Amino acid sequence: MTGRLSIRGERLYQELEFLSRFGRYTDRRTGLEGVNRLALTAADGEGRRHVVGRMRALGLEVTVDRIGNVYARRPGRRADLAPVMVGSHIDSVETAGRFDGCLGVLGGLEIVRTLDEAGRETARPVVVAFFTDEEGCRFGTDMLGSAVATGRIPIETAYALRDRDGLDVQGELRAIGFLGDRPVALAPPHVYLECHIEQGPVLRSRGADVGIVTGVQAISWHDLTLVGRSAHAGTTPMGLRADPVAAAARIVLRLREMATRGRYGEGMRATVGSLVPRPGLVNVVAAEVTCTVDLRNPDDDAMRRAEADLIAYYAEVEREEGVRITWRQTARTSTVSFSPVVRERVRAAARDRGLAAEEIVSGAGHDAQEMARIGRAGMVFVPGEHDGISHNPREDSTPEQCERGVNVLLDVLLSFADEERS
Ligand code: GLV
Ligand code: MN
Ligand code: MN
Secondary structure (H helix, E strand, O other), X not given: OOOXXXXXXXXXXXXXXXXXXXXXXXXXXXXXXXXXXXXXXXXXXXXXXXXXXXXXXXXXXEEEEOOOOEEEEEOOOOOOOOOEEEEEOXXXXXXXXXXXXXXXXXXXHHHHHHHHHOOOOOOOOEEEEEOOOOOOOOOOOOOHHHHHHOOOOOHHHHHHOEOOOOOEHHHHHHHOOOOOOEOOOOOOOOEEEEEEEOOOOHHHHOOOOEEEEEEEOEEEEEEEEEEOEOEEOOOOOHHHOEOHHHHHHHHHHHHHHHHXXXXXXXXXXXXXXXXXXXXXOOOEEOOEEEEEEEEEEOOHHHHHHHHHHHHHHHHHHHHXXXXXXXXXXXXXXXXXXXXXXXXXXXXHHHHHOOOOEEEEEEOOOXXXXXXXXXXXXXXXXXXXXHHHOOOOOOOOXXXXXXXXXXXXXXXXXXXXXXOOOO
């Protein structure tokens, strides 16, 4: 009888450490080392080449599609069967830790290594993928690569997206050497699985070893420009001003009120993560403010109501403050439910390994939610230390936490990879 396979947690942890060297920076305020691998920057290119090198070293067949998504394939006994796909992303926000996305990709490669070392074949091929620009911070739209691969965003729309310096996605893919030639449209895999850190405090507070992710909440992003009238701060009477900073501040406070008064459900979150006044000088009433809005809600109806009320509020502020507000929707996804079959298998795998598992709705967006559009998909969450802080250099999960999550991923993967019927 063959024993149950397990990955090597310390090896996975070391791989996370290696990858974190690409884009590493020291936070000036805290002195902590973080990761800045914003999508399609030189650092992302270096990280990508490093991971592709790891894929090739495992003998995997690597392909790159026209949006820069990377797929590494381990053959199965039956080439005619759809593969089991595991994946995530290796791009990061500008102030990241080591785990977000990377755990799912390097965890997938650790699984392949474990299978190889055990001489374990699978009936179906296994594909480890990483998708382009999951974070969306640079070009404004999250889950970009997986959204293109699954048909939500046309490739021409994706190519034309520009960053703040006017650089476009297609040019930046070419610049880092990841404008591939594989067609983007992805045939549905047998199942798509993703292991990811929770990025929040819930699992740890409940004493869970792993999370069974039931789905993902709705996300809505706006980019706003508020144009007022620049003036001298000392000489311009308050009543004669059109101050876009004051107008933006009203929107910030309204958002907090919307998210805390329960009108749109207890799960609503609202964030203005970027707010830039120009010219940004102490004694000048600003001429213009650009800012972002990030709304999240686990209830689609509540999200729609919140969006409608917010847009009406933009018009109210515009009238009352004498500024001009233009806005555009940069990202919008509805709630997603993951496959009940995957959820059950995650639960069973955790139980068989004696791990405490809790159901959880993802607060963050993930490539798995895009993959759920074309077929079965599901996720395993790993708890985080320090209240699960994420998108921050303090992001942390222990080697044991990562090992447990990826072992569950391995068990679930094997349960699907040996299925010969579709
Ligand atoms: C992705 O990390 C998100 O913003 O949810
Ligand atoms: Mn992520
Ligand atoms: Mn993230």
